[in-house]
Amino acid sequence: MITTSVCEMTGIKYPLLQGGMAHISDAALAAAVSNAGGLGIISAASGNIAQIEAEIDKARTLTDKPFGVNVMLMGQNVDEIAALLAKKKVAAVTTGAGNPERYIPMWKEAGITVIPVVPSASLAKLCARGGADAIIAEGGESGGHVGDLTTMALVPQVCDAVDIPVIAAGGIADGRGVAAAFMLGAVGVQMGTRFLTAKECNISRAYKDKVLAAKDTSTIVTGKRLGHPVRSIKTAFSRAYAKAEYTQISNDDLENMAVGTLRAAVVDGDEKKGCFLAGQIAGMVNREQTAAEIIGEVFAEAENILNGAEKWVK
Numbered sequence: 001m002i003t004t005s006v007c008e009m010t011g012i013k014y015p016l017l018q019g020g021m022a023h024i025s026d027a028a029l030a031a032a033v034s035n036a037g038g039l040g041i042i043s044a045a046s047g048n049i050a051q052i053e054a055e056i057d058k059a060r061t062l063t064d065k066p067f068g069v070n071v072m073l074m075g076q077n078v079d080e081i082a083a084l085l086a087k088k089k090v091a092a093v094t095t096g097a098g099n100p101e102r103y104i105p106m107w108k109e110a111g112i113t114v115i116p117v118v119p120s121a122s123l124a125k126l127c128a129r130g131g132a133d134a135i136i137a138e139g140g141e142s143g144g145h146v147g148d149l150t151t152m153a154l155v156p157q158v159c160d161a162v163d164i165p166v167i168a169a170g171g172i173a174d175g176r177g178v179a180a181a182f183m184l185g186a187v188g189v190q191m192g193t194r195f196l197t198a199k200e201c202n203i204s205r206a207y208k209d210k211v212l213a214a215k216d217t218s219t220i221v222t223g224k225r226l227g228h229p230v231r232s233i234k235t236a237f238s239r240a241y242a243k244a245e246y247t248q249i250s251n252d253d254l255e256n257m258a259v260g261t262l263r264a265a266v267v268d269g270d271e272k273k274g275c276f277l278a279g280q281i282a283g284m285v286n287r288e289q290t291a292a293e294i295i296g297e298v299f300a301e302a303e304n305i306l307n308g309a310e311k312w313v314k
């Protein structure tokens with residue numbers, strides 16, 4: 001049994017959070033993860049206020065376990081979403097793609113556990129000073145919006161920078177990744193890509209097939225020129241976008257090229273227009289399983305590895 005301060009803090013069995021993936025992490029996936037003993041997370045980046053509220057209400061009908069909501073701080077209506085989450089008193093909030101400092105007091109007052117996702121030790125420090133309960137240190141192996149540092153370099157530096165629990169993310173898809181994250185000082189993990197092929201994950205067939213077919217070198221980072229680097233599976237679209245970044249194309253045209261591409265991947269499975277976000281460990285995700293099977297397998301493997309450490313430590 002692996003249990004840490006993250007379990008205590010959030011009322012979960014396994015110290016595992018499911019990534020709040022835009023357009024993907026809905027009530028069904030979040031509730032499945034929470035029912036399986038992890039912390040399911042609904043993404044608030046996919047709808048208007050009424051839709052987000054409906055998704056939270058739906059999750060509450062699907063599970064009596066705690067779950068959280070992820071706020072993409074670069075997105076639209078962030079002030080309204082932040083206020084909604086305080087009103088709904090969700091168990092936990094994770095944030096991404098920005099500094100959540102100004103919302104933390106409101107969320108804490110509502111009794112919410114606040115866990116920002118950060119790509120650097122400096123932002124981790126600001127968040128801890130601002131009252132965050134824990135930090136998710138996300139390395140650039142992850143899918144979606146990425147920072148510069150790898151999980152291997154980032155996690156121990158964030159652990160040294162703050163005295164609140166650190167959860168590792170980016171490049172973790174099995175028990176080996178969990179064990180490694182713990183060795184770096186983390187007391188929990190967040191996994192996104194592994195849940196893309198969960199049976200309860202409602203994405204297009206084409207998206208799941210792309211993840212299942214991916215190998216280690218199948219992802220690419222685009223969007224650096226506009227300051228929003230994003231990791232996705234290599235497709236005709238992502239290769240064309242990567243090429244366009246090195247041409248004379250205007251920033252506006254480049255920005256327009258990306259509009260609607262997440263939805264096109266998730267909902268329509270459109271191979272030509274879609275941007276199929278996934279992390280570098282997509283190459284290790286080869287099966288469709290339930291969330292409960294995934295979590296059970298990952299923690300059984302991690303426990304085995306950590307117990308076996310005596311093999312080389314005398």
Ligand code: TUI
Nearest residue numbers: 022072096097098099117118119143144145146147228
């Ligand atoms: O946020 C994520 N992953 C995401 S967000 C997303 S939606 C999107 N759509 C189009 C373009 C860009 C994104 C898909 N995947 N992960 C957490 C994360 N946060 N990774 C990196 C960061 C981050 C980066 C810079 C956090 C803060 C930051 O700067 C903060 C500041 O303002 O000082």
